[in-house]
Amino acid sequence: MRNRGILSLVAIGVLASSLSVGTVKAEGNEFELARKAIERQVEKPLPKGLVDSAALNQLQVEIKGSAKSSDKMGTVSRASSEDDYTIEEEYNDDFNSANRISFEKVAVGQLLPLGDVDVYKVVVPRGGVLLVGGQTNSYSIDLGFGAMQKDFVENSNLEYLGYEYDYEYDVEALAYQAKKGTYYVGVIDRDNDYIDNNTEEDLYAIGTIFIDNVKPSKPTVKRVDDNDKVVKGKAEANSTVTVKAGSKKLGSAKASSNGNYSVKIKAQKKGTILSITAKDKAGNTSSKATTTVVKH
Ligand SMILES: [Ca+2]
Ligand SMILES: [Ca+2]
Ligand SMILES: [Ca+2]
Ligand SMILES: [Ca+2]
Known part of the structure; x- marks a missing residue:
């Protein structure tokens, strides 16, 4: 550009x-x-x-x-x-x-x-x-x-x-x-x-x-249980999705052109709160989506 x-x-x-x-x-x-x-x-x-x-x-x-x-x-x-x-x-x-x-x-x-x-x-x-x-x-x-x-x-x-x-x-x-x-x-x-x-x-x-000064919309996130080694949901197409527990980064991955994302993580304990954000190529970051890890 x-x-x-x-x-x-x-x-x-x-x-x-x-x-x-x-x-x-x-x-x-x-x-x-x-x-x-x-x-x-x-x-x-x-x-x-x-x-x-x-x-x-x-x-x-x-x-x-x-x-x-x-x-x-x-x-x-x-x-x-x-x-x-x-x-x-x-x-x-x-x-x-x-x-x-x-x-x-x-x-x-x-x-x-x-x-x-x-x-x-x-x-x-x-x-x-x-x-x-x-x-x-x-x-x-x-x-x-x-x-x-x-x-x-x-x-x-x-x-x-x-x-x-x-x-x-x-x-x-x-x-x-x-x-x-x-x-x-x-x-x-x-x-x-x-x-x-x-x-x-x-x-x-x-x-x-x-x-590009527009941040991606907040990602959606599917239910995560304490056996899951992946977090899935929808985010802005081609954005980079990051999953954190508190300030600790668990993993990140790029969303597809359809907006589907799948981030690999280590299995987390029940009750852990995960936060998910999407960042576009220009560096604008979405607000956080959160989910609490449940028992499988
Ligand atoms: Ca003139
Ligand atoms: Ca002319
Ligand atoms: Ca002319
Ligand atoms: Ca943008």
Whole structure:
């Protein structure tokens, strides 16, 4: 999740010439709808500690490549690695034509002609924080972007948490608490009302990061008697299940993709209280399930 490369100034310089304007016909309706959805996300600062600051910093560093204007690109040599980013593919002005964006790559695009909307589709694999960062290399673009649900549906599947602006890198990041699902990131130029001043050199970059901050639900546990050398039950799929007696760890095992787990232990005395927790890959630990060992 954190191995995206850095989109460098050099890469952007090369990109500018390789992108084509295309023959997109702008459709004002999508633009207006996207603008409204984006502007509804009032600028509220991200509460401290809500999102891992290391992740936020990383997002900002990775997107900083498109920093500032092209006049700094005097010595364009070669793109470092084209694998670090993807280039938008028009037509992408509505939900059905959205370009897929992954957490590994930054998406680079243009906002032209007037009224262009670029829509990206992002798949959130499980509950967690979706971070969306954006930046432009141009004063001709007043970059507006935001995550949304298909057809602008609003509900608790996607909740806006706030934004953070990094003055050092000129990167804005928006954070959302998201349930597992498919979401969209809309990108517009907010100064596009009357003047079509954008050129092929005016670019933006959008990056996404996913942070699993949701702990697994409490595991279930089947009856354990004083002969049993295994504890069984259900826990979050692929989580690591640990069985303890007091503070003593008796064993642990990974739950299957169906959520079934089976942890080997030494037989315990009747009356021993076992506690069972599940931990996900990101290190979030469930609350404890407990069971008391009974006589067989
Ligand atoms: Ca575009
Ligand atoms: Ca577009
Ligand atoms: Ca503009
Ligand atoms: Ca989780």
